[in-house]
Amino acid sequence: MYYVSELLKDAGLSDGLANTLGIYISVILLATVFLLLPIFTIWVERKVAARFQNRVGPNRVGPFGLLQSIPDVVKLLGKELIFPRNVDRIPYMVSPVLMVMSVVMTVAVAPLGPNIIGTDLSIGALYFVAISSLATIGVVMAGWGSNNKYALLGAFRTVAQLISYEIPLVFTLLIPVMLAGTMSMQKIVDFQGDNYWVFFYAPAAFFIFVLSNLGEVGRSPFDLIEAESELVAGFMIEYSGMAFAMFYLAEFLHAFLIGVFAATLFMGGWQGPFVQDVPALGILYLTAKAFFIYFLTMWVRLTLPRFRIDQMMAFNWKFLVPVSIVHLLITGFFWKVLPEPDVTGNFIERLWYGAPRMLVMFVVSALLLGYSLRMLRNAILRVREETTAKLREAYPTAHPTTAPAGD
Amino acid sequence: MEITWQTIAFAAFAVMTLGGGLMVVLSRNLWHSALFLMLSLFGTSGLFVLLVAPFLAAVQVLVYIGAIAILVLFAIMLTRRMMGLEETQNTQWPAAAAVALVLFLILFVTVSPLVDEQWFKDILGGDKKDGLGQRISTLNADLPVDPDAKDSGVVANEDLNIVTVEAIGEALVTRDGFVLPFELASILLTAALIGAIVVAREDEA
Numbered sequence: 001m002y003y004v005s006e007l008l009k010d011a012g013l014s015d016g017l018a019n020t021l022g023i024y025i026s027v028i029l030l031a032t033v034f035l036l037l038p039i040f041t042i043w044v045e046r047k048v049a050a051r052f053q054n055r056v057g058p059n060r061v062g063p064f065g066l067l068q069s070i071p072d073v074v075k076l077l078g079k080e081l082i083f084p085r086n087v088d089r090i091p092y093m094v095s096p097v098l099m100v101m102s103v104v105m106t107v108a109v110a111p112l113g114p115n116i117i118g119t120d121l122s123i124g125a126l127y128f129v130a131i132s133s134l135a136t137i138g139v140v141m142a143g144w145g146s147n148n149k150y151a152l153l154g155a156f157r158t159v160a161q162l163i164s165y166e167i168p169l170v171f172t173l174l175i176p177v178m179l180a181g182t183m184s185m186q187k188i189v190d191f192q193g194d195n196y197w198v199f200f201y202a203p204a205a206f207f208i209f210v211l212s213n214l215g216e217v218g219r220s221p222f223d224l225i226e227a228e229s230e231l232v233a234g235f236m237i238e239y240s241g242m243a244f245a246m247f248y249l250a251e252f253l254h255a256f257l258i259g260v261f262a263a264t265l266f267m268g269g270w271q272g273p274f275v276q277d278v279p280a281l282g283i284l285y286l287t288a289k290a291f292f293i294y295f296l297t298m299w300v301r302l303t304l305p306r307f308r309i310d311q312m313m314a315f316n317w318k319f320l321v322p323v324s325i326v327h328l329l330i331t332g333f334f335w336k337v338l339p340e341p342d343v344t345g346n347f348i349e350r351l352w353y354g355a356p357r358m359l360v361m362f363v364v365s366a367l368l369l370g371y372s373l374r375m376l377r378n379a380i381l382r383v384r385e386e387t388t389a390k391l392r393e394a395y396p397t398a399h400p401t402t403a404p405a406g407d
Numbered sequence: 408m409e410i411t412w413q414t415i416a417f418a419a420f421a422v423m424t425l426g427g428g429l430m431v432v433l434s435r436n437l438w439h440s441a442l443f444l445m446l447s448l449f450g451t452s453g454l455f456v457l458l459v460a461p462f463l464a465a466v467q468v469l470v471y472i473g474a475i476a477i478l479v480l481f482a483i484m485l486t487r488r489m490m491g492l493e494e495t496q497n498t499q500w501p502a503a504a505a506v507a508l509v510l511f512l513i514l515f516v517t518v519s520p521l522v523d524e525q526w527f528k529d530i531l532g533g534d535k536k537d538g539l540g541q542r543i544s545t546l547n548a549d550l551p552v553d554p555d556a557k558d559s560g561v562v563a564n565e566d567l568n569i570v571t572v573e574a575i576g577e578a579l580v581t582r583d584g585f586v587l588p589f590e591l592a593s594i595l596l597t598a599a600l601i602g603a604i605v606v607a608r609e610d611e612a
Contacts, residue, residue, distance in 0.1 A: 130466075137445060137480075
């Protein structure tokens with residue numbers, strides 16, 4: 001918003017007009033660009049998925065199949081919106097809108113450059129969490145409004161999943177907020193320009209943040225909401241045409257925004273060389289970081305099979321939640337105890353004097369992550385041993401690995 | 408009254424809040440009532456934004472819509488045969504209306520000094536001594552007046568925002584503030600949490 005206004009002022013408009021026009025133009029730009037972005041990220045995702053599965057992926061429409069998504073969108077636009085009998089019409093139709101809204105509205109607080117941001121709310125981080133939580137209502141409305149048992153089961157799972165995964169998300173989100181001493185997204189990024197990236201102070205928090213965000217989006221391995229083999233398509237089973245496409249859009253946009261927000265909160269956002277002189281470079285840096293994290297999430301999605309619902313809840317409540325709470329306490333403790341380095345010098349000096357504090361916190365956080373992962377692994381191995389023993393007892397003649405799976 | 412963008416936004420949010428609230432009680436379908444409750448709560452958070460209380464607005468969305476209203480929705484969905492009832496739920500609505508009216512009047516009288524002194528005076532018996540109007544204006548005189556508020560008029564939004572969040576945080580944890588109620592509430596919530604787990608737990612013995 002501020003950047004667009006300044007550009008307009010440079011072009012010779014008066015201050016008031018530039019500010020007003022700047023707001024409108026940036027709202028339109030932000031909303032449109034991010035709404036159209038999934039057309040591109042769907043192509044990226046299909047290409048990457050194809051590579052992971054030893055296929056070629058879309059390669060017919062345009063160079064490298066780049067334009068494949070556009071005919072797909074046209075096809076979806078042309079499809080009929082089907083209203084099954086006895087659907088609850090208003091909630092049924094409001095739900096996809098709400099889903100897209102809950103994702104697009106978070107873009108408003110994503111800083112794209114030194115002064116390129118929708119609006120720098122003083123409660124940016126809280127706003128992000130609050131608006132994201134609206135998605136839950138969208139799913140419940142779709143699930144109940146569809147008048148379909150699979151949709152309803154999907155909605156029931158959703159609330160369990162989305163609300164549970166919100167907890168580690170908030171606890172890890174608190175770490176950049178705590179270190180920077182503010183909830184404003186822009187100031188969190190500024191903080192990471194003066195110090196190290198939050199990732200180096202709390203690497204474990206970064207991974208937990210991305211994981212719990214994956215749970216929020218409901219993508220594999222957390223796609224219990226729409227588990228095809230159990231629920232056909234979960235809460236969106238009855239939707240067709242553009243209404244279905246909006247759920248799809250919300251999911252893909254949300255998946256990409258994980259990258260944007262994780263980069264903003266943990267990897268310095270738009271920070272990079274020469275960004276203070278050329279603000280537009282910030283968009284480039286942020287996009288690069290966001291796509292890197294997006295690739296990580298795709299990697300997880302394409303490699304791991306789906307969790308069972310009880311495993312997913314146990315993973316959250318017995319692993320992510322306690323680790324994120326302990327991590328928050330430990331990070332806060334060390335941040336207060338370790339002496340604050342001198343931040344007056346130039347960039348290199350700040351990095352040099354800040355290094356000891358960063359190294360201690362990095363090691364502590366990494367140790368915590370390693371230790372808790374070890375505990376998780378041991379717990380899983382114990383369960384496996386117990387299951388194997390039970391199976392041996394039940395099928396003494398069969399080899400345990402060929403015995404039918406039990407629970 | 409001057410019509411500004413704030414007035415229009417206020418009108419929109421007020422309609423959302425009151426209309427949603429009305430539909431909560433008027434809707435026959437309990438599930439729709441819960442959805443309207445969310446709309447009403449969302450309108451309230453919009454009002455908080457207009458009052459330059461962004462923290463409260465976000466918390467309102469997060470806690471009331473994101474958690475409590477969802478819980479209400481699920482309580483309804485998991486209760487047998489609560490859905491799609493076409494007849495009135497019970498016959499106690501006159502009593503409920505009376506209680507609501509009394510509560511509304513109490514609120515009205517308490518809050519009204521803050522709104523528009525003269526208007527209420529005219530309505531409630533003019534300048535008569537011992538009249539309600541007179542008492543209200545006495546009340547109004549006792550209210551603390553912020554000396555800066557009138558001079559500066561509009562304060563830059565960003566400054567106000569920062570003060571709000573930090574002030575809430577400080578008030579919650581300083582000894583002069585609300586640290587005792589805050590800690591008590593925390594203990595209460597923890598106890599409730601543990602209690603819920605104990606009640607819900609299956610007997611292992």
